[in-house]
């Protein structure tokens with residue numbers, strides 16, 4: 001991991017003095033004690049989704065997704081500060097992305113609220129056990145959307161060929177495979193998969209509206225998954241949109257956790 005970005009000096013307001021992120025502290029303490037109580041009451045019931053095992057698994061999945069997503073987009077400048085991955089994107093509308101689990105949302109919020117970027121250009125992606133709860137607690141931020149972190153074992157993937165008259169072409173760099181589906185020379189669908197060791201991350205899966213529901217995205221996912229397996233990847237991850245989630249579910253992907261995507265408010269006075 002390249003770490004050219006230095007930890008920022010905490011010259012801004014302290015985390016405690018920021019009333020907007022205050023509720024997260026309270027919420028975390030409350031939810032932890034509630035979880036403890038629930039755990040005592042339901043000792044004999046099957047493991048809850050918020051168990052330590054699941055939290056660690058989600059942590060690992062989020063980390064692998066972030067690395068693959070960054071590789072797919074060509075973002076090489078990222079580092080970890082206070083359990084928050086800081087990705088320096090450098091685009092005018094999206095200067096930086098703070099990626100964290102719900103447990104570290106307060107730290108991510110603090111970093112976003114105290115960096116020097118113009119309003120609206122510091123983004124958060126928070127893996128949230130409950131998207132509504134996290135969205136409510138990120139009140140000083142503008143909630144952009146909810147996505148879902150999903151995963152699949154590549155060995156379990158069923159193959160779907162591209163239907164005629166379409167044709168599919170693959171191109172690759174050392175870490176990213178790209179698929180393009182053509183109809184008589186025009187692009188109808190595209191997608192990418194970044195491959196980092198045994199993990200693969202699907203990104204930018206899109207079908208032109210005129211060509212949807214003809215099995216093109218399914219064929220793109222098949223081709224990318226196959227290419228990733230040929231390069232020794234075993235598990236794949238992605239962040240799904242609502243439309244995408246329906247597609248991936250039908251391909252056997254499972255949802256790990258919602259992802260709340262937010263950004264600093266354009267109207268904030270910092």
Ligand SMILES: CC(C)(COP(=O)(O)OP(=O)(O)OC[C@H]1O[C@@H](n2cnc3c(N)ncnc32)[C@H](O)[C@@H]1OP(=O)(O)O)[C@@H](O)C(=O)NCCC(=O)NCCS
Nearest residue numbers: 206207212213214215216217218240241243244246247250
């Ligand atoms: C999501 C998207 C890529 C799907 O592309 P597509 O080529 O239409 O998908 P496919 O035809 O291969 O769909 C395969 C299956 O997925 C499911 N599916 C796909 N899109 C769906 C939708 N909008 N609603 C319900 N089910 C859907 C269906 O089960 C479908 O099979 P069926 O048509 O036989 O019922 C396309 O809608 C899109 O580009 N959306 C905008 C961008 C986006 O959200 N991309 C995903 C980013 S994570």
